[in-house]
Amino acid sequence: MAVEGSAGDLIKVVSLLGAAVVAVPLFKKIGLGSVLGYLAAGLAIGPFGFKLFTDPQAILHVAELGVVMFLFVIGLEMRPSHLWSLRKQIFGLGSLQCLVCGLLLTLVSIGFGFPLAVSFVCAMGFVLTSTAIVMQLLGERGDIAAPRGQRMVSILLFEDLLIVPLLAIVAFIAPPALDASAVAAPSRWGVIGLALASLATLVAAGIWLLNSFFRVLANAKAREVMTAAALLVVLGAALLMQLGGLSMAMGAFLAGVLLSESTFRHQLEADIEPFRGLLLGLFFLGVGMSLDLAVVGRNWQLIVAGVLALMATKAACIYAVARLAKSSHADALDRAVLMAQGGEFAFVLFSAALGARVIDATVNANMTAVVVLSMALTPLVVLAHQRWGPRIAESMEGVEAAQNQQASVLVIGFGRVGQIASQGVVARGASLTVIDNDTQVIRDAQNYLGFKVYYGDGGRSDVLHAAGAHNATAILVCVNDKDAATRIAQSVRAECPHARVLVRAYDRQHAVELVKTDGADTVIRETFESAMKMGYEAMLATGATVEEAGAVISDLRRLDDERFDLEVAGDAFAGRALLQAGLRNGGKRDERSVQAPVA
Known part of the structure; x- marks a missing residue:
């Protein structure tokens, strides 16, 4: 039972x-x-x-x-x-x-x-x-x-x-209880x-x-x-x-x-x-x-x-x-x-x-x-x-648009990358203006980080000038959207040719696109440096010395730079061959493995 x-x-x-x-x-x-x-x-x-x-x-x-x-x-x-x-x-x-x-x-x-x-x-x-x-x-x-x-x-x-x-x-x-002997309610x-x-x-x-x-x-x-x-x-x-x-x-x-x-x-x-x-x-x-x-x-x-x-x-x-x-x-x-x-x-x-x-x-x-x-x-x-139904307009409560800002560095996008990237600039004492088009990010930055972030779309020329882009020596594009990043980078390049433009790239293909369109002076792939650091630590964990691990990382960086240049030039097949050679040989270039594709 x-x-x-x-x-x-x-x-x-x-x-x-x-x-x-x-x-x-x-x-x-x-x-x-x-x-x-x-x-x-x-x-x-x-x-x-x-x-x-x-x-x-x-x-x-x-x-x-x-x-x-x-x-x-x-x-x-x-x-x-x-x-x-x-x-x-x-x-x-x-x-x-x-x-x-x-x-x-x-x-x-x-x-x-x-x-x-x-x-x-x-x-x-x-x-x-x-x-x-x-x-x-x-x-x-x-x-x-x-x-x-x-x-x-x-x-x-x-x-x-x-x-x-x-x-x-x-x-x-x-209604009153039917039973007269019922216990009185508290x-x-x-x-x-x-x-x-x-x-x-x-x-x-x-x-x-x-x-x-x-x-x-x-x-x-x-x-x-x-x-x-x-x-x-x-x-x-x-x-x-x-x-x-x-x-x-x-x-x-x-x-x-x-x-x-x-x-x-x-x-x-x-x-x-x-x-x-x-x-x-x-x-x-x-x-x-x-x-x-x-x-x-x-x-x-x-x-x-x-x-x-x-x-x-x-x-x-x-x-x-x-x-x-x-x-x-x-x-x-x-x-x-x-x-x-x-x-x-x-x-x-x-x-x-x-x-x-x-x-x-x-x-x-x-x-x-x-x-x-x-x-x-x-x-x-x-x-x-x-x-x-009608679309809800984004609440602008507690949010201020950028107007007549003057700063040497402009950061567009204040998510996890923008927050970290801006710390070095602040530590050096440079003036900084930050804009973002997510009102919740702006409120959170103000409430929890004590950071003043202004509302604005970095792809619009009027917003860029209101945020002080015409006075900035460096503009950091840190948005978490590759299409938006490309659009903003091109707009920044057109409106502010004097400024050094640093763009967060979503992945390798995005980085190639940014370089091909001349949208950035410096492209930073968001996972590349962290992956290199992880690989370095993994080699140390398997018994490699600091010198050996450093040499392998240097070779991998050189190989990646060569592959990237080939892909920018339009030879993606040769770039893939270089990657395969690097994976087989631990970053050391094998001419025999890439000779035919390059030719």
């Missing part, structure tokens, strides 16, 4: 993994995204598909830890100073959006014929946006750190906080006190205990214990907040924020990431399983009308609030599309309302179906918006 039970459990695990492995790549391949893939897979293997699972709530209960871990990882990226800078967005923008959406959605629910208390619960459940879906979609397109992404994160954080007073309101509006002041105590305990532990705790474990040099400790911190923080009546996700987020300045931050993120991704996928699978097709079939007109009415009303409210907060039309529309669905905390609110007899089982089933369908529709709506 035990073996049969183990086999049955293993079949379920294999089914979950198999459904995800098949559905998610397929849905991503056809452009529908991973979230919809998980939802469809859950629906297929759930009680209303192939019936491999009959209790989706059990899956959801475990899978909520994926949302918890996701919020922990996000918290690790939110330093307290940065979070404090978002306080107006969290409490100002968040509260305004929740208030407006809650009021209008309540009116929509009343329009469907529900009493006021039921309408309020249904509306506020739909106000609570799906943190998992929005964060996943923002992460897939790389917008979490962008200003528009930060505004959405701020609103989601406020909505996570909102679940606490909403649960208290549900208890307050619940006072509201007691609930608030417990929540504050839990919050204070978590903050105190984060400030005074966690860093010392991880330092001791790091000194023990037990890798698996560090992973266990990372899970302990996340789950312990979530449990502490849950015991205090707060959101588990909020507890994990706060733990991440408290550890964001820690030297162990990157290690913690690496330890949590595999669990986060797997459990978050499991959460979406559980949501797909929980879609009760029988309820949808019986009440499909009410449910479809509810989904359309609630999503349209919420989207309109979000758009209006965003425009009121001076967001652009495209930015406001993007936020409305991403946040128009109900969320996972709606299930918590509906369950509490059902237990308190504020809503009945039919309303609970219908509203759960409405929320799940809204979550399933969101990736499709986002996809349609991306294809046919």
Whole structure:
């Protein structure tokens, strides 16, 4: 019997993994995204598909830890100073959006014929946006750190906080207990006190205990214990907040924020990431399983009308609030599309309302179906918006365009190469101007490196002159795009013939192209020098002396220069022959191996 039970459990695990492995790549391949893939897979293997699972709530209960871990990882990226800078967005923008959406959605629910208390619960459940879906979609397109992404994160954080007073309101509006002997509910002041105590305990532990705790474990040099400790911190923080009546996700987020300045931050993120991704996928699978097709079939007109009415009303409210907060039309529309669905905390609110007899089982089933369908529709709506909606203009918040700059060196592109290449110039005391056309790179350089970077496209002559290129003695083109680098180099050469132009080449062919078009005085292949250094160290590791390794590297450099000159001259075949000869002879030229091709 035990073996049969183990086999049955293993079949379920294999089914979950198999459904995800098949559905998610397929849905991503056809452009529908991973979230919809998980939802469809859950629906297929759930009680209303192939019936491999009959209790989706059990899956959801475990899978909520994926949302918890996701919020922990996000918290690790939110330093307290940065979070404090978002306080107006969290409490100002968040509260305004929740208030407006809650009021209008309540009116929509009343329009469907529900009493006021039921309408309020249904509306506020739909106000609570799906943190998992929005964060996943923002992460897939790389917008979490962008200003528009930060505004959405701020609103989601406020909505996570909102679940606490909403649960208290549900208890307050619940009808009196039928059993006169029932134990009296705890006072509201007691609930608030417990929540504050839990919050204070978590903050105190984060400030005074966690860093010392991880330092001791790091000194023990037990890798698996560090992973266990990372899970302990996340789950312990979530449990502490849950015991205090707060959101588990909020507890994990706060733990991440408290550890964001820690030297162990990157290690913690690496330890949590595999669990986060797997459990978050499991959460979406559980949501797909929980879609009760029988309820949808019986009440499909009410449910479809509810989904359309609630999503349209919420989207309109979000758009209006965003425009009121001076967001652009495209930015406001993007936020409305991403946040128009109900969320996972709606299930918590509906369950509490059902237990308190504020809503009945039919309303609970219908509203759960409405929320799940809204979550399933969101990736499709986002996809349609991306294809046919207006493009979002890049935010210029905190970014300044170059104007009338005077410097002896101009750096175009401030990624990993530009940052390193500029250090020698700065150390020598030369004046420096840096431009980049990625606003996030500019903000990061200012916030984390203390470097002033201006916005501009180095391929435009007006931008080059505004950045002071006409006064520069050297111009470094360090962009991570070979086509853009070629275009910028040619523009720089035409506009600033007096300056020495140094260009980062993507690869050998790009370097040949730059030399052929006379786009640069010096071409630096981005992997060549590091590869030479690695080869030098590898020879030393195999027993070569410093002199022997140095001689081989010198021969390889000479051979590479000869090959490069041949390729620039258009004799690629001879260049390849030289490369083969060098590989066979350790950098020493063999005339017999190249004589025929050269001729």
